[in-house]
Amino acid sequence: MRVDFIKMHGLGNDFVVLDARTRTLPAIDAPVARALADRRTGIGCDQLILLEPSKSADFRMRIFNQDGTEVGACGNASRAVALLHGAAVRVETAGGVIAVEPSGTGASVDMGEPRFDWEAIPLAYGMDTAVMPVGWETLDQPGAVNVGNPHVIFFVEDTDAVPLETVGAQIETDPLFPERVNVNVATILDRRHIRLHVWERGAGITRACGTGACATAVHAMRRGLAEREVTVTLPGGDLVIAWGEDNRIRMTGPAAEAYRGSFEWDDFA
Numbered sequence: 001m002r003v004d005f006i007k008m009h010g011l012g013n014d015f016v017v018l019d020a021r022t023r024t025l026p027a028i029d030a031p032v033a034r035a036l037a038d039r040r041t042g043i044g045c046d047q048l049i050l051l052e053p054s055k056s057a058d059f060r061m062r063i064f065n066q067d068g069t070e071v072g073a074c075g076n077a078s079r080a081v082a083l084l085h086g087a088a089v090r091v092e093t094a095g096g097v098i099a100v101e102p103s104g105t106g107a108s109v110d111m112g113e114p115r116f117d118w119e120a121i122p123l124a125y126g127m128d129t130a131v132m133p134v135g136w137e138t139l140d141q142p143g144a145v146n147v148g149n150p151h152v153i154f155f156v157e158d159t160d161a162v163p164l165e166t167v168g169a170q171i172e173t174d175p176l177f178p179e180r181v182n183v184n185v186a187t188i189l190d191r192r193h194i195r196l197h198v199w200e201r202g203a204g205i206t207r208a209c210g211t212g213a214c215a216t217a218v219h220a221m222r223r224g225l226a227e228r229e230v231t232v233t234l235p236g237g238d239l240v241i242a243w244g245e246d247n248r249i250r251m252t253g254p255a256a257e258a259y260r261g262s263f264e265w266d267d268f269a
């Protein structure tokens, strides 16, 4: 069976998008997702995105990390599918229903409400998620936020000085995080500007992470270190994150289509 795909990205966080809204595709499992995401033997991407019909929203977006795990949220992919769809829509994800709207060369996304309870992150045992009494190597006292997926955030003097390749992998799989975790290291440049590097659960270091930007901004605001709207600068570029009086997070930033192609399903199944 020949299957069409669209290669997209949000600030260099790249996706293979498969559209099963009007055509039934065979089931995607972890080995298929891994094979398609492989940068040497597949198409290559940080996340595989599958669009399907939905009963509760305009359509459903399923998200698979490069390692094949299915997850609840992806900020950058949310902007990419808004661009693809070309109109304001409600999208069902495993992390909840989000509202996306094309805007300029990208999109604006209502990412929903952040959750701070330790059970919601989730953590293995109870603690204050605003200042956690834990540490790894030179990183300590992080915060944790769930924005449809789990994030831990460390504020540091210099993001470039943190060996994220090694410490990110170590923290992602620490037993404190039973569902593993996305690891954010951030520098507060001023009350409206944050620099951020992210080690993504199931994908490693990416050029940008939309949910990481949301989690980091909200954590900085919760700690009183930032205004309620900030620019988050990632290696791939900037996102604007606002946390409204209604407790909802709004993310605005670019997204782009790179190219289209097709592949033979049996080569990857």
Ligand SMILES: N[C@@H](CCC[C@H](N)C(=O)O)C(=O)O
Pocket (backbone or CB within 6 Å): 013, 046, 047, 063, 065, 071, 072, 073, 074, 075, 076, 077, 149, 150, 182, 200, 201, 202, 203, 206, 208, 209, 210, 211, 212
């Ligand atoms: N790149 C994404 C996040 C993708 C999922 C994440 N790695 C997880 O496992 O939760 C983004 O832009 O938010």
